[in-house]
Amino acid sequence: MTRDAADEQHDAVTCTGLTYTFGETKAVAGLDLSVGEGEVFGLLGPNGAGKTTAIRCITTLLPVPAGMVHVFGHDTAGDRMAVRRLLGYVPQQLSADAGLTGRENVALFARVFDVPRRERAARVEQALTAVDLTEAAGRLASTYSGGMVRRLELAQALVSAPRLLILDEPTIGLDPIARTGVWEHINAVRAATGMTVLVTTHYMDEADQYCDRVGLMHGGRIRALGTPIQLREGLGERRRAEGGPADAPLPTLEDVFREVAGSGLDDQSGGFRDVRSTRRTANRVG
């Protein structure tokens, strides 16, 4: 892949004062965020925190009405096609076609993303191999298990050899073994290519284990940022400073999440739209 000289000096993603409003709802409220090249960055937060809206702005699927978003130095407002060429995106909703085989699905993405015709067949096989779907590639996607569908969607996003892979809830609705499988494949590709990964998840154990850094979003903004261990130790220190026992176990990332989201959690989560989208994803992989 060719790289602009300018690309080299920039973070993978920079959001500055990003704001997005749906009618009366401020979904993203002045988001400042930087994701370094090569990082696995986890965007966490309760339902309705604004994660998907922010991601849709970064992928150029939503315009940026206020603030700025840059991907490897390219402005999503002025340089939309350059940004799109740099990223692969696995949305929350199903992006594979059940009526096509695994191989046909990946080939379709290769065409859409303008992978040069003479490289296409090899790149499709490479992407299928990366997610361990070579054997099943000739079967209709409708016969795949939930974990296989997710890996297929990963192959679709990888076929264009993106420098930035964005995944919105990649493991939702999957059993623990399938979840681990998805992460192992992400990590293998990342180790081989140095690709940057931006991921949203509600699974704090996954964020703790697989993310280099996490940002906890609430009310459209980042409220806590750091490596998982920094955030956990920070909460441990605050608890001790407030008179908690000195020998208390290290708080989990879920404890940090609860502290950040606070009592707002119950009010903000579980809206009809949120439940519907989670169920839709869970049903199709079930």
Ligand SMILES: Nc1ncnc2c1ncn2[C@@H]1O[C@H](COP(=O)(O)OP(=O)(O)OP(=O)(O)O)[C@@H](O)[C@H]1O
């Ligand atoms: N198309 C839309 N129309 C109106 N409001 C929307 C729309 N999409 C999102 N919202 C609202 O914007 C806010 C942020 O939603 P968003 O989907 O970005 O949150 P999220 O953090 O991704 O949530 P989840 O974890 O449930 O996916 C919520 O209050 C949501 O109800």
